[in-house]
Amino acid sequence: MSERIEQLFNTLIDQDAPIPIEKLPELSDLDSNQMAVLCQKWACLDPQRRRSLIKELGQLADENIELTFEVINKFALNDQHPEVRQTAINNLWESEDPSLIHSFIHALESDSSELVRAAAASALGSFVFLAETGDISPSLQLDMEEALLHSITIEKNEEILCSCLESLGFSSRKEVETHILEAYHSGRETLKESALLAMGRSANKKWRDLVLSELHNPLPNLRFVAAKSAGELEIRDALIELIDLLEDVNRDVKHAAIWSISQIGGSTATEALASLFDLSDDDEETQLIQDALDNLAFVNGTRDLLIFDFDETEDTDT
DSSP: OOHHHHHHHHHHHOOSSSGGGGGGGGGGTTTHHHHHHHHHHTTSHHHHHHHHHHHHHHHHHOOTTTTTOHHHHHTTTSSHHHHHHHHHHTTTOOOOOOTTTHHHHHHHHHSSSSHHHHHHHHHHHHHEEEHHHHOOOOOHHHHHHHHHHHHHHHHHHHHHHHHHHHHTTTTOHHHHHHHHHHHHHHHHHHHHHHHHHHHHHTTTGGGGHHHTTTTTTTSSHHHHHHHHHHHTOOGGGGHHHHHHHHGGHHHHHHHHHHHHHHHOOOOHHHHHHHHHHHHHHHHHHHHHHHHHHHHHHHHHHHHHHHHHHHHHHHHHOO
16 A cells, blocks of 8 residues: 555544545545555544545545545445435435445435435435436336335435435336325425426426426425426426526526526527526626536437438438
8 A cells, every 4th residue: 555545544543633635536446455444544533534534525526527435435334423424325426336226225224314314315316217217127126116115105204205205206106106296285395395306307298287387486496496397307388487587586596497498498598598698797607508508509409400310201201
C-alpha cells in the first residue's frame, strides 16, 4: 500500500484533525488490500467522523465523475450508526450493481432506523426502473416489487410510504395503480405529492387528466411535481399551462416547467424557451434554459426522424 494512502488513513483516525478533503480522491477505487486496511481503521473513527467522511465522499463523487467510492459505501452499509448507513445508501444512487438489491431490501424490511428504511426504499427505485427495461432478472424484480408492496401495506411512517410509492412508480405491476390512486385521494399532502411523482414515472398516459388538474394547485410543491410529471409523460395538452408556469413565483416550479417544456417539444415550446432565454439575467437559470433548449432540439430532431422514417415506410409500401 502506498505511503500516501497510509498517511491519509492515519490523518482520518486523528479525531482532532480536519478531514483532508483535498486528499480524499486518493480513496477512489481502492483495491482489496487498501480496503482491508480501511476496514481496520474504520472502528477507530467515532460515528460523527465516519458520517462526515462518507458525506464528503458522496459530494466528491457527485462533482467528479471519474471518482468512485462505491466499495467504501458498500462497506458502510453495515455501519453501526444509522446516519452513516443512510448516507452510504444515498451515495450509491448511481450504482447499477444488482448485488445491492438484497442489501436494500434487507434494510427496508429490517433496519432499526426509519431514515435508513426510507433511503433503502428510495434506492430500490432505480433498480425497479432497470428491471422494467430488462436489465435486471425477473426474480430480482419480483423480490423488489414484493418487498415494496408489502411495506406499503404495513408501514405507518409516512416518509417510508412515500419512498415505496415513488419507487413503485417505475413498476408496471397492475396493483401499483391502486396504491397511487389511494395516495392521491388520501387527503395527505405528502402522499399526494408522491402519487403525482409516481404517475410521472409510470409512463402511463391514464394519469394525464389528474396531472393536468394539479398544474395550478395553490400549493407550490404540488405544482412542482405536477409540472415535472407532465413533462415525463409528454402531455402535449399541458404545454400552454406549463408556459404559464414560466411566470410562477416559485423558482422550483418555474424550473420544472422549463425542463418539462423541453420534454414535450414542438415549435411553440421552442419559441417560449428562446424568449425566456433572452429575458433571463440569472446565470443558473440561463444555463438551465440552455440545457433545456439543447434537449428540446434533440426531442424535435428525434420526432422529425421518426416522421421521416414513417413516411419513407409508407412510400415503400405503396
